[in-house]
Amino acid sequence: xxxxxxxGVSQRQLExxxxxxxxxxxxxxxxxxxxxxxxxxxxLAVTQSPGWPxxxxxxxxxxxxxxxxxxxxxxxxxxxxLFLVAEVFILVVAITVAIIRVVPSPALAPIKLLAVVYTDxxxxxxxxxxxxxxxxxxPALALAGLPTSLxxxxxxxxxxxxxxxxxxxxxxxxxxxxxxQWASGRALGLSYGQTMRHIVLPQAIRRVAxxxxxxxxxxxxxxxxxxxxxxxxxxRVAQVDSGRTFAFTGYVVAACFFIVATIPLARFxxxxxxxSLRRENGI
Amino acid sequence: xNISPSTGLTGLAALALALTAACAPTDxxxxxxxxxxxxxxxxxxxxxxxxADLPLLKSGTFTIATDDPAFEPWFVDNDPTTGKGFESAxxxxxxxxxxxxxxxxTWVKAGFNQAVQAGTKSFDVDINxxxxxxxxxxxxxxxxxxxxxxxxxxxxxxxxxAGATSLxxxxxxxxxxxxxxxSLEAIKQIAPTSDPLVYDDTTKAAQALQNGQVDAVVADLPxxxxxxxxxxxxxxxxxxxxxxxxxxxxxxxxxxxDSKLTPCVSLAVDALADDGTLKALQEEWLNxxxxxxxxx
Numbered sequence: 001x002x003x004x005x006x007x008g009v010s011q012r013q014l015e016x017x018x019x020x021x022x023x024x025x026x027x028x029x030x031x032x033x034x035x036x037x038x039x040x041x042x043x044l045a046v047t048q049s050p051g052w053p054x055x056x057x058x059x060x061x062x063x064x065x066x067x068x069x070x071x072x073x074x075x076x077x078x079x080x081x082l083f084l085v086a087e088v089f090i091l092v093v094a095i096t097v098a099i100i101r102v103v104p105s106p107a108l109a110p111i112k113l114l115a116v117v118y119t120d121x122x123x124x125x126x127x128x129x130x131x132x133x134x135x136x137x138x139p140a141l142a143l144a145g146l147p148t149s150l151x152x153x154x155x156x157x158x159x160x161x162x163x164x165x166x167x168x169x170x171x172x173x174x175x176x177x178x179x180x181q182w183a184s185g186r187a188l189g190l191s192y193g194q195t196m197r198h199i200v201l202p203q204a205i206r207r208v209a210x211x212x213x214x215x216x217x218x219x220x221x222x223x224x225x226x227x228x229x230x231x232x233x234x235x236r237v238a239q240v241d242s243g244r245t246f247a248f249t250g251y252v253v254a255a256c257f258f259i260v261a262t263i264p265l266a267r268f269x270x271x272x273x274x275x276s277l278r279r280e281n282g283i
Numbered sequence: 284x285n286i287s288p289s290t291g292l293t294g295l296a297a298l299a300l301a302l303t304a305a306c307a308p309t310d311x312x313x314x315x316x317x318x319x320x321x322x323x324x325x326x327x328x329x330x331x332x333x334x335a336d337l338p339l340l341k342s343g344t345f346t347i348a349t350d351d352p353a354f355e356p357w358f359v360d361n362d363p364t365t366g367k368g369f370e371s372a373x374x375x376x377x378x379x380x381x382x383x384x385x386x387x388x389t390w391v392k393a394g395f396n397q398a399v400q401a402g403t404k405s406f407d408v409d410i411n412x413x414x415x416x417x418x419x420x421x422x423x424x425x426x427x428x429x430x431x432x433x434x435x436x437x438x439x440x441x442x443x444x445a446g447a448t449s450l451x452x453x454x455x456x457x458x459x460x461x462x463x464x465x466s467l468e469a470i471k472q473i474a475p476t477s478d479p480l481v482y483d484d485t486t487k488a489a490q491a492l493q494n495g496q497v498d499a500v501v502a503d504l505p506x507x508x509x510x511x512x513x514x515x516x517x518x519x520x521x522x523x524x525x526x527x528x529x530x531x532x533x534x535x536x537x538x539x540x541d542s543k544l545t546p547c548v549s550l551a552v553d554a555l556a557d558d559g560t561l562k563a564l565q566e567e568w569l570n571x572x573x574x575x576x577x578x579x
Contacts, residue, residue: 051401051402051403054401054402054540055401055402057401057421058400058401058422059401136487136490136491136494139494139495139496140490140493140494142495148494148495148496150480150496227481227483228482228483228487229487229491229496230459230480230481230482230487230488230491230496230497231480232478232479232480232481236462236481239462239463239481240462240463240467240481242396242399242463243395243462243463243464243467244416244418244419244463244468245418245419245421245422246399246418246419246421246422246423247418247421247422248400248401
């Protein structure tokens with residue numbers, strides 16, 4: 001009895017499998033080799049460059065990194081608090097603005113106009129400019145009741161700027177839901193609001209979850225912009241250190257903090273993207 | 284992609300070659316003038332420092348950098364080419380000592396990070412109130428100092444800190460200063476109860492003072508004069524103090540690390556100090572310092 005017959009697979013099938021294994025091995029070998037060659041050439045080019053010792057001393061000095069690490073870590077906690085608090089307000093503002101913009105009620109016309117102006121203005125203005133104007137401009141008004149705490153001014157600025165971006169993402173999500181979903185909801189006797197809340201919005205949010213998380217990652221990084229109004233966050237601590245020593249290792253340390261905070265979110269975004277692709281394609 | 288292994292490998296080898304060729308180390312710009320610049324690098328008198336012998340960025344031209352905007356009293360009207368303002372005047376005096384005519388001087392703009400970056404510089408020297416410290420000297424060269432600055436504390440006239448007569452009285456003040464200045468370092472001498480706020484430049488610190496976001500701003504004395512005179516309404520200088528946190532509080536011209544130009548520039552500054560030019564320029568542009576009380 002042949003091997004093929006014993007396992008219930010044809011000879012042809014076995015040959016095919018063995019060919020595939022061989023091909024996989026070749027491909028893996030080529031991938032490894034090409035990675036080694038390209039990255040090796042890059043590493044060689046960088047480390048053999050005449051300026052490399054100085055670059056290493058300026059940007060990658062382990063002693064400097066250890067010295068600045070506790071300060072940067074302490075300051076990065078401020079960045080974390082900033083983006084967590086801001087994100088809550090951003091989602092509230094964004095959902096409100098997105099819904100106002102898609103609701104067809106003519107009575108809402110003036111509010112809709114305001115919502116359009118808001119998204120146009122704040123999406124078109126560089127975030128750093130919004131931070132500057134809110135951080136220095138609002139307290140300059142000297143109105144009672146307006147916050148003077150830099151933390152809250154920073155949160156307001158980020159909320160204004162990101163609220164406009166995220167509102168557009170959510171609006172796109174709502175508009176991407178097929179009209180039959182609306183029709184079915186209304187046919188079941190749900191009101192417009194109920195259809196929106198129970199049928200359209202959940203689907204819309206699920207659909208735009210990856211870009212929403214993308215904006216959230218972006219927000220994490222932009223908390224560094226709040227340094228211009230005087231907040232001593234991670235980037236600023238690095239800058240203070242480099243101003244003292246003219247060494248730039250502190251910046252690299254700060255960059256690592258931002259990257260490490262971003263990676264879990266990036267992987268989660270990837271996971272969500274793949275999951276929604278699978279669901280929509282039925283695989 | 285569907286590349287057969289062999290073409291893939293050849294392609295990779297070619298790519299690797301191209302990479303190394305493209306990133307081939309370029310030798311530093313001064314190499315062509317090696318013979319003359321080595322003499323300059325060990326110059327012991329200004330006679331060794333002739334424009335023709337200097338390893339310049341552009342031969343025949345003395346390229347000087349400063350920040351943009353350049354503030355009074357260091358520069359006037361944000362235009363360093365006028366020779367007006369203390370640092371502009373010092374820069375032209377240094378150029379003159381080295382044998383450059385006024386027309387041979389070119390100004391470029393360089394922000395702080397650009398100025399202190401490792402690697403090739405876009406200027407021969409940078410003059411921008413750089414305080415000389417040992418740590419910084421690991422990354423760049425400094426010329427001999429051309430100025431020693433005191434620190435000053437600025438507050439609003441109606442602030443409760445306006446009448447302070449000692450540093451201890453400022454302990455509870457919310458303080459602000461510009462990033463990367465010795466002013467920020469000098470705040471440690473006050474040992475404030477809350478961390479200082481840090482701003483990109485003194486203008487933003489002044490804005491925060493006006494808004495009540497900080498109680499007082501620490502800046503070097505000449506900048507303090509400019510801020511209270513030109514940028515702030517109702518502000519006053521509480522007093523001045525000599526910083527003891529840094530090893531010195533002296534300004535030097537900044538050059539690339541191990542620049543062959545450094546000895547010559549230092550010789551020029553020394554000569555200006557010896558013949559009284561620096562003192563005269565200081566009188567002309569920074570002479571208001573006498574009536575500010577000393578804080579202990």
